Amino acid sequence: MxxxxxxxxxxxxxxxxxxxxPGAQFLGGGTNLVDLMKGGVAQPRRIIDLTGLPYAxxxxxxxxxxxxxxxxxxxxAANHPLVREHYPLLxxxxxxxxxxQLRNMATVGGNLLQRTRCSxxxxxxxxxxxxxxxxxxxxxxxxFNRMHxxxxxxxACVATNPSDMSVALTALDAVVQVQNLSxxxxxxxxxxxxxxxxxxxxxxxxxxxxxxxxxxxxxxPFASHSIYLKVRDRASYAFALVSVAVALDLEGARxxxxxVVLGGVAPKPWRALDSEATxxxxxxxxxxxxxxxQGSTSGAQPLTYNAFKVELAQRAVGRAxxxxxxx
Amino acid sequence: MVSTxxxxxxxxxxxxxxxxxxxxxxxxxxxxxxxxxxxCDRGQCGACTxxxxxxxxNACLTLVATVTGRxxxxxxxxxxxxxxxxxxxxxLKHDGFQCGYCTPGQICSVVALLTELxxxxxSTVTADVRQPLSFPATDEEIRERMSGNLCRCGAYPLILAxxxxxxxxxxxxx
Ligand SMILES: Cc1cc2nc3c(=O)[nH]c(=O)nc-3n(C[C@H](O)[C@H](O)[C@H](O)COP(=O)(O)OP(=O)(O)OC[C@H]3O[C@@H](n4cnc5c(N)ncnc54)[C@H](O)[C@@H]3O)c2cc1C
Ligand code: SF4
Ligand code: FES
Ligand code: FES
Numbered sequence: 001m002x003x004x005x006x007x008x009x010x011x012x013x014x015x016x017x018x019x020x021x022p023g024a025q026f027l028g029g030g031t032n033l034v035d036l037m038k039g040g041v042a043q044p045r046r047i048i049d050l051t052g053l054p055y056a057x058x059x060x061x062x063x064x065x066x067x068x069x070x071x072x073x074x075x076x077a078a079n080h081p082l083v084r085e086h087y088p089l090l091x092x093x094x095x096x097x098x099x100x101q102l103r104n105m106a107t108v109g110g111n112l113l114q115r116t117r118c119s120x121x122x123x124x125x126x127x128x129x130x131x132x133x134x135x136x137x138x139x140x141x142x143x144f145n146r147m148h149x150x151x152x153x154x155x156a157c158v159a160t161n162p163s164d165m166s167v168a169l170t171a172l173d174a175v176v177q178v179q180n181l182s183x184x185x186x187x188x189x190x191x192x193x194x195x196x197x198x199x200x201x202x203x204x205x206x207x208x209x210x211x212x213x214x215x216x217x218x219x220x221p222f223a224s225h226s227i228y229l230k231v232r233d234r235a236s237y238a239f240a241l242v243s244v245a246v247a248l249d250l251e252g253a254r255x256x257x258x259x260v261v262l263g264g265v266a267p268k269p270w271r272a273l274d275s276e277a278t279x280x281x282x283x284x285x286x287x288x289x290x291x292x293x294q295g296s297t298s299g300a301q302p303l304t305y306n307a308f309k310v311e312l313a314q315r316a317v318g319r320a321x322x323x324x325x326x327x
Numbered sequence: 328m329v330s331t332x333x334x335x336x337x338x339x340x341x342x343x344x345x346x347x348x349x350x351x352x353x354x355x356x357x358x359x360x361x362x363x364x365x366x367c368d369r370g371q372c373g374a375c376t377x378x379x380x381x382x383x384x385n386a387c388l389t390l391v392a393t394v395t396g397r398x399x400x401x402x403x404x405x406x407x408x409x410x411x412x413x414x415x416x417x418x419l420k421h422d423g424f425q426c427g428y429c430t431p432g433q434i435c436s437v438v439a440l441l442t443e444l445x446x447x448x449x450s451t452v453t454a455d456v457r458q459p460l461s462f463p464a465t466d467e468e469i470r471e472r473m474s475g476n477l478c479r480c481g482a483y484p485l486i487l488a489x490x491x492x493x494x495x496x497x498x499x500x501x
Contacts (some may be wrong), residue, residue: 006390030393034389034390038368099475178394
């Protein structure tokens with residue numbers, strides 16, 4: 001680990017000033033950053049611990065939605081009564097991730113910015129990784145890419161985004177609230193995480209030095225028919241091979257509105273728009289579910305070792321739809 | 328370098344350390360509290376589990392500077408003058424270990440697990456997160472909630488038996 005100065009500011013403006021120095025990096029729960037520092041992947045010269053900032057509350061918004069502060073721990077976000085009652089999909093996604101210990105440490109802001117688990121990225125003994133060393137090439141493309149993406153990839157990078165929480169936030173139309181030295185701005189989840197294109201080193205639309213202060217969840221009609229389904233190599237404490245967030249607004253068997261978002265298959269949560277189009281305004285029966293499931297991976301481009309993800313994702317969508325609709 | 332005041336097992340410690348030091352290394356290398364174990368050092372095994380303000384965390388990913396002013400409980404802090412903590416007794420009675428390396432982390436984790444159940448928190452195997460948790464917690468709930476503590480010796484069935492015994496005595500039906 002390289003040496004760094006440590007600060008723990010108690011107001012956001014001070015944090016932003018400290019964060020504007022070259023080599024500065026914010027610290028939430030540290031479960032990703034400290035791990036990457038131990039591996040030499042991240043080498044900040046200045047660490048700004050954010051946990052003293054007043055952004056650790058969950059509160060109701062005037063328009064009926066809920067704001068989750070960026071410093072709320074994953075376990076507290078998952079168990080907050082407002083989240084459990086109105087956004088059970090988010091609760092399920094959060095508690096499916098990591099372990100009880102890690103969820104007690106991890107913050108909502110840090111979870112949004114956690115980096116890929118591509119082993120060629122996390123292990124610096126591999127020289128090729130465009131995300132870690134821009135222009136060096138992509139070792140995963142011709143390497144062991146079982147965990148990698150089948151959708152939204154580029155020639156430069158085929159890594160997946162590992163966050164379970166972000167899949168649910170995408171399905172819930174969440175909006176990321178950001179603060180910088182000149183004020184505040186909002187970034188919808190749909191565009192917050194980026195596809196790699198030619199610049200895989202940039203994971204998100206956040207600019208250097210900007211602070212995430214919270215995530216807003218708009219009111220929605222999905223709470224009684226939503227499911228986060230995660231498929232992984234072991235029953236717990238493992239990242240998703242494939243996951244799916246399904247949210248339905250049902251009138252009898254008719255789908256008034258829906259979201260189908262896949263995790264573990266793309267560089268960002270992947271909204272299965274074809275599936276949603278199939279479902280919207282349809283009567284939910286086995287035929288519609290089958291068509292929606294099949295359409296969820298349209299455009300997939302599997303790599304050498306991850307073609308299994310296509311069928312796995314489709315089956316997961318089918319099962320999640322049946323469970324969400326309780327049929 | 329950072330200066331930090333830590334409250335560990337009820338005692339105050341003033342330390343002046345490299346900012347890179349984790350809570351795990353501060354405990355083991357600077358304070359002589361070697362009960363907390365280092366397995367993976369990367370958040371993947373739970374051997375380093377300690378309680379901060381009563382909540383279980385991985386000490387290996389916690390920079391010690393972030394713990395300033397908070398209260399830490401390690402395995403050394405669980406027993407009292409009257410004897411072992413009930414969870415320690417239950418692990419002994421049920422032989423909830425083989426080599427013992429994961430045990431301090433397992434036991435600290437169980438202390439927090441019992442609080443989390445009392446607080447009605449949910450897990451990924453909870454059937455309906457919009458409903459209150461049903462008691463007594465199932466074996467499946469306990470296994471899931473303990474998944475952050477690996478045991479290389481595979482003592483899981485006996486660890487579960489120890490937890491069951493302590494839990495069925497302490498967790499009241501709501
Ligand atoms: C063994 C292991 C298993 C895991 N399994 C899963 C899993 O199954 N599913 C899953 O989703 N995740 C999993 N995780 C990842 C975990 O969820 C993330 O590490 C965690 O959410 C990151 O949050 P943090 O607060 O600890 O982030 P930190 O490590 O503190 O920060 C991460 C990044 O975010 C930046 N940052 C933090 N907060 C802010 C802010 N407010 N504004 C601007 N920048 C900020 C930091 O500078 C850093 O770059 C696992 C992690 C480990 C170690
Ligand atoms: S997939 Fe992306 S993160 Fe992995 S080696 Fe290729 S460029 Fe790096
Ligand atoms: S030593 Fe901390 S989790 Fe393994
Ligand atoms: S008793 Fe040996 S690792 Fe658990």
